[in-house]
Amino acid sequence: MDLRDELLDVRRSAYARLRGGYPIIMAGTVFWLALAVMSQFMEPVAMLQAAFGLSGMIFPVALVFAWLARIPFMKDRTVLSPLLVPTFIAMLLFWPMLFIATAEAGAGVIMSILAIGLSLHWPVIGWTYGRTALFCAHAIIRAGLVFWIYYAFPGQQMLYIPLAVAACYAVTALIVYADASRLARRMGMLPARQAQAMAV
Template sequence: MDMTTELLDVRRATYARLRGGYPVILAGMIYWLALAALSPFMEPIALLQAAFPLSGAIFPLALVLAWITRNSFMKDRTALSPVLLPTFIAMLLFWPMLLIAAAEASPGVVMSILAIGLSLHWPVIGWTYGRTALYCGHAIARAMLVLWIFHAYPDQRMLLIPLAVAACYGVTAIIVFIDSAMAARRLGLMSDAKGVAPAA
């Protein structure tokens, strides 16, 4: 077995074992649903002031969901694990752009940057799972939806953008849950499927 094939096998096994990180996906969906629910009751600036710190709750919420579902993704280690830190650092670099926009641009622009920026790590996460197309598809669909809403519904951006992103998460979670279960079954991991292990 050559190194490329061996690496692909590791990636696919990780995806099946961790169920594609679905607790993290569900946590992201809950975050964006919360912003959509708050939108009618808060001024745009106030909503953004809540959105920034609340984004820090996504990962702790994912840990809670992982505990509930017995999906111990934090304990899982493979040869690919070291790539996660630079992946998340690269994603977090959008925050200076976001803060500059918050100081100079409209709330709709800021919400759009937040919605797209929090998906910058998805393509690499998808690669580590051997599901590049699926996770890239989420990120691209999300970006295109945000762009469309920004231009088509300028007065509803603060509501529709969070709703659209939450919908992307929901659809992706369903696909990942089903696909990873099928992958686990193929690899004989279904005994672990509910719990062993689950990625904004």
């Protein structure tokens, strides 16, 4: 086995072991659904201000979901783990653009930047799991939906964009869970009872 194959095995093993990080994806679903609900009761500016703060709750909620699913991703370490820090730093660099837009642009523009900006790390995360195409598809479809909604529904952007992003998260979570669980079963990482149940 050459270095490339060894690295791919490490990536796929992490994907199977951590079930593709689906608890984190579920936390994203909750966040965007919350924004959709808030859009019906709050003025756009107040909603966006709340969204900026609530975005910091995605990770704590993900930790709760991971604990419930018994997936200790905070303790998991591989040779690729150091890549996560620059990946998230690169994603967080969109925030200055968001703050500039907050001062200069309308609520729909700000919501669009938030929706796309929070997906900038997805392609790299997908690569670390050996599932580049799947995670890139999420980011590309998500960006495309936001772009389309911004121009197609100028009066409903604050509702439709969060709903569309939440739908992307939910569908991706289901796909990732099923895909990672199948891989875990093939790699012998599932408990016997769970593997038997999935085989039925």
